[in-house]
Amino acid sequence: MNNSFPTQAQVVIVGGGVIGCSLAYHLTQLGMRDVVLLERKTLTCGTTWHAAGLVPTLRATYNMSMLANYSASLYERLEAETGQATGFVRNGSLTIATNKERLAEIKRGASMAKVAGFPCNVINPEQARDLWPLLNTEDVIGAIHLPMDGMTSPVDTTQALAKGARMGGAQIFENTQVLDIKTRDGRATGVVTDKGDIDAEYVVNCAGMWAREFGRKAGVNVPLHAAEHYYVVTESMPELKAGLPVLRDMDGFNYYKPDAGKLLIGTFEPGAKPWGMEGIPDGFCFDELPPDLDHLEPYLESAMHRLPILERTGLQVFFNGPESFTPDDRYHLGEAPELKNYFVAAGFNSVGIQSAGGAGKMLAEWIHKGHAPRDLWDVDIRRNMPFQGTQAYLYERTTESLGLLYETHYPFKQFKTARGVRRSVLHDQLKAQGACFGVENGWERANWFAIDGMKPEYEYSFGRQNWFECNAQEHAAVRNDVGVIDQSSFSKYQLEGKDALAYLNRICANNVDVRVGRMVYTQWLNARGGIEADVTVSRLADDRFLVVSGVACQNRDLDWLRRNKPDNAQLVITDMTSAYAVVTVMGPRSRETLSKLTQADLSHEAFPFATSREIDMHYAMVRASRITYVGELGWELYIPTEYAPSVYEAVFEAGQEFGIRPYGYHTMNSLRMEKGYRHWGHDITDEDTPLEAGLGFAVNFDKDGGFIGKEALLAQKEKGLLSKRFIAFLFEDAEPLCYHEEPIFADGKLVGHTTAGMFCHTLGATVAMGYVHHDAGINKDWLDSVKFEIEVECERYVVKPSLRPFYDPTNERIKC
Template sequence: MAELPKKAKVVIVGGGVIGCSIAYHLTKIGWDDVVLLERKQLTSGTTWHAAGLVGQLRPSINMTKLAKYTGELYRGLEAETGQATGYRQCGSISMATNAERFEELKRSASMAKVFDLPVHVVTPQEIKELAQIVNVDDVVGGIHIPSDGYANAVDITQALAKGARTGGAKIFENTKVTKIRHNGERVTGVDTEHGSIDADYVVICGGMWTRDLAASIGVAAPLHACEHYYVLFEGVEGIDNTLPVLRDYDYCGYYKYDAGKLLVGAFEPNARPWGMDGISEDFCFDEIAGSFEHFEPLLMDAMRRVPALEKAGIQKFFCGPESFTPDVRYHLGESAELKGCFVAAGLNSIGLQSAGGVGKVMADWIRDGIPPADLWTVDIRRNMPFQINRKYLRERVTESLGLLYATHYPFKQYETARGVRRSAIHDRLVAAGACHGEAFGWERPNWYGAPGSTPKYEYSYGRQNWFEANAEECKAVREAVGLFDQSSFAKFRLEGRDACAVLNRVCANDVDVAPGKLIYTQWLNDKGGIEADLTVTRLSQTAYLIVTGAETETKDFNWLSRHIPEGSHAILTNVSSAMGVISIMGPNARALLQSICPNDLSHEAFPFATSQEIELGYAIVRASRITYVGELGWELYIPTEFMTGVYDEIVAAGAAFGLKHCGYHALNALRMEKAYRHWGHDITDEDTPLEAGLGFAVKMDKTGGFIGREALVKQKEEGLKQKLVQFLLKSPEPMLYHNEPIWQGDRIAGYIRSGMYAHTLGASCGLGYVTAADDGVVGPIGADDYEIEIAGVRYPVTASLKPLYDPSNARIKI
């Protein structure tokens, strides 16, 4: 073999379709000092046995954009490289056998209009005309995507590898990486069986080996292999290469023409994890034994869907490993633990149809140091350290494989690997009727059932079974007082004589304030995009408490720690587990707390946006007067060991004030009525505070400036290309969730970022950005100028730049 170079700008570990795509795209941006190392041969892990589907419609806007780009790339790859790819654009059909599934497909078809992906809603008869082999007796409808297709995964990978080599990349097979080197802060290179390579960047694309390789250097990349099955039938009457790819979601199956045969695969709801005891050192182009008994029920369903299979012969029963993640979303981007260490793995059996887009965004991300678009849903920094726990992964992936084809109901909860992280008052909330959901490992009360009931979700795209309970919780917060357990908040302390200077450079707002003052602020990137949305409380001249969302605990800690200049006297500590949080919100909040607290809680003594230590029960707790529901209220930060005692005191006194336990669904509904933003949905690293209507939280003229200031100054001068608007449906019946197109006349002006039924306002409410018709500056927002499309139907809305509930903030400052 050729001699390994001693130095490279980028070393890619793993020669599957993902690794080769990243190498290809790095050369496309002009980086030719790229080395790809493969332990055996290209594609020999899982790529070689990929079924080859190339679908474009994903559950979110940006993921669909990546898949759409992949399809476009594959269409021209053979002509560019001269390497056959086996790509064929035959279209695809997704079928629904019940109204709920059909609703999901129609909503997806509406979403696809936002970025010009043609998706047609079709009848059973039209499905039969497009695919005559299909039995449509139980089908109620479906969608047809003409630009979908399939390809040969090995050929695609070889074409990408050839393109990468043409661009200057070097690819070495049979070269196992034995160690990733680092200095404790960033990667420095790799060791292999044939020598070492110094590198500025290392990209781990190791498929099912990624978890262990990443863990060896302290990087959390949770994934686990599962058995994945398909069968090749020969002698199937009525098929040819014009047959669209078929997806029968309700029976977990997919069908693809394959060189004169029909490939039938499945994503079953109860998967079988594989490789729990490690993966053989010589694993290469290997199959695994699998279980025909496990797959047989799915095979029987397939024969009912395609009756011609009953007379066909089985040429091949195949089982191979595929890696799956806890939330069925990929892992992309730079790790939180080590600078220069990037990961692209955990593709959840959709690697081929994702590889083009993944390669493109990863190349840009490595070059620029920040993601090229809002990729938070797949950002590796969303992961918590506990998620690489092997027991957790084994249990969760039995469910996550099947979620690919499950109905993606709003508010759908994971059923496996539950009870990982619990509040100190978890059992008390269960006794109070809590129906807990799972978020980032936390058990969080989403809603409360009636006394004596066993609250359990009954999923639907319409009003779910907790709708009325949610209405009562919202009413209690608006008219009396509600109790929320928000212990899942991420909580950090920054301490030291330079803490103020460090934090003020990172925060867009001014945090050089008196101790006891609480500041709402954003952290921005150099483009002015919002990296974090949080509160900062000054505890003393040298100490701050930073409170952010549970979802962004790893990311936000990483962002701040990487922006502490070398030599600064500022120590950052994650204290999330040290404190629970109980929020008391509503017009009776003061009266309730004052009845059990000797401190003066009057508006004069305890103004809005301030924080004090107060006595509650036997504890000293930090009370912060802030709200995410638009009412008078306090967040109580309680040392964990005091949580149960303080909770009991509050509940014992609460009956006299109309206290009601409230969950996260009520919190979401109430914040939507007030148009409070949620990071990751309404505001992202692509959106600026000016576009999001958060200019009040930006201090442009503060001493020393802040990260992103120059971008905001320029944007202010040029005018806004988009504005975040609150929408309220004029009809009380339809339900808004997210990704619904916003129409202004005959054009799509944007899409809904988040939606929820607003009980106080009497209809579904949504937040979404609107753009100008000519891609220019956004003008005035007319209250009646817009419609929102839901499952193919447009509904009139009221639009507003100001909150539709209490726009003057009178209720929070009483």
């Protein structure tokens, strides 16, 4: 092999930790031989070398669990393939619960493990002690055992990946500093190093805790921040049995890893200590940070409670090493929206070893294929906003994000730190009405409104939370009278120009060539027919359109618009998100309410469904769009921001006689679930087609010019009955609550998993939605012929399936 320093390569990887080496290995496995990996010092010298080396398989979601499971299988075979030992063993893991909420969480995880296809056993405290004889179980009420979990040597595993990459043709250069990124015409074209320039088709930022600053050299936002991360190692403990599983006491914020007759005790503590605020020293290499014993003391006490033998066991090592953490505890993967051909794999939140195999494989296929190989929205770097890369935001959030890995992962749980970043102009009015705010993409949004003197604060649970009755009353107001929600956080884009129509009709599956003042519900598809976005398009003029999408997709959808725009198109794309507040008025008495405030005729004949028109409203001119996401008569009012507070006040004054009340996003979710409305990122993703999702009505196969993904949809349509369909389920039992990722069974056979679930007050039980697979095809006759069950916390409940909404399936209420 030629070891001279190259001047060009197909892919340049910056960073020689386990992530960079995994990517290099997987690229060569795909036949991409011209790969160069550059490491500023030596391989593993940043954070990889001091990782604990845990390789669990069960993660928070099905997709992430499958990637972690792949990592384990990869590490298991690497030694035979490369001749380099990895130290990988499948010793299993044991997670204990000391309260009912933690037990509910781990049992829900055990149910999801069935979807992922690996064993996870729910056991009692006595069985837990059998697996871990030194364990104090006096306060343990249950546990789960994952026998296929493992642990590995981080350094040896990285070296095995590096060796495998070299065997495949990759070149690895240590002690090489990358000084800058080369770009041209909005693309990454190579790197500048202290040994010379390298031209490249693709550049990948795998720089670990340096990734944020390195990204800034190219104008790419990689939000992450380092934090101190602790573990201790005991003296030799003869009492430790060989082959013990890794033990997690998440209620005590500790994990316990047997290690050559000693015990490594690691901590994921609340109130973490950010590090490197002034930058990471250039010479940082296999370095440790001074331990803070006072900070560590409560968790050592917790360890002695859990394993009383530690009271008489000495500690040999107090280790403090930095790890990088992201604002939402999910890593960053994919092509940066700011720069084409610039990819990122960084911010692994102390789970880099378990994630490296799957993340490296996915990113290698992404680069090779030109698109994400599966739904990776959980970790897609396009989810981030610029404010999340600011130092003040990252510093504050990092104090929370490390500990969140072991806190109970309640449904609807909200971040406590770095709040108040993006506030609607209506924020103070919502607060005065009793709003309890949640956060989404930085926006403070009213999730529910307190009643009867209660505090607008969450009391979390996996069962009915304290806002359940608030939700019921808000839900009833929208169904029976009139409700108002602030949806200013909608992502909004204006497309204007001579080629606006032709361009939009190319990326929209539906036909947006409608008369001015009409709205079109549509999806944007990829070439495989998968759904990239779920939007409404309003035609404002012959050459001007308003596109509205969800709050989380602002960066992603804008990136899709810009990347698909032909270079010579006469078209201007403008992000209008901050320009308009959105006050949504819904319910059977919404017409009566709004008619008090405008001279416009809001009758069904004059203002039919899917009409968008600028009208006077109180003292303002607003765009009123008759559309719904809750299944009732209503309008979205797009109001220039400065006019919104007065319009909001006027709407409530006008609706007093009709029982008007505000409602929050939890209520919007329960309402939309009754109507079977899909939510992008949960119910529909880039792996699901409109035909599978039951959205074929929003596809126009006959429009001139076709659309992206048409050929794939036609091929699927020609096959006839689909073997994968999106189904709604109504629980027969009113008690259970499900949220997502619960397994679905048909006559006892696993056939899918849920994508969303919510208690629906009109129906009096939980509605869940998800995809079902049946090789012979899915239709109503088959659905009616089998017994469906959904498993919640390891207990199965009978559910009724439906291809149609359970509430108002003929849409009579929205078209009146």
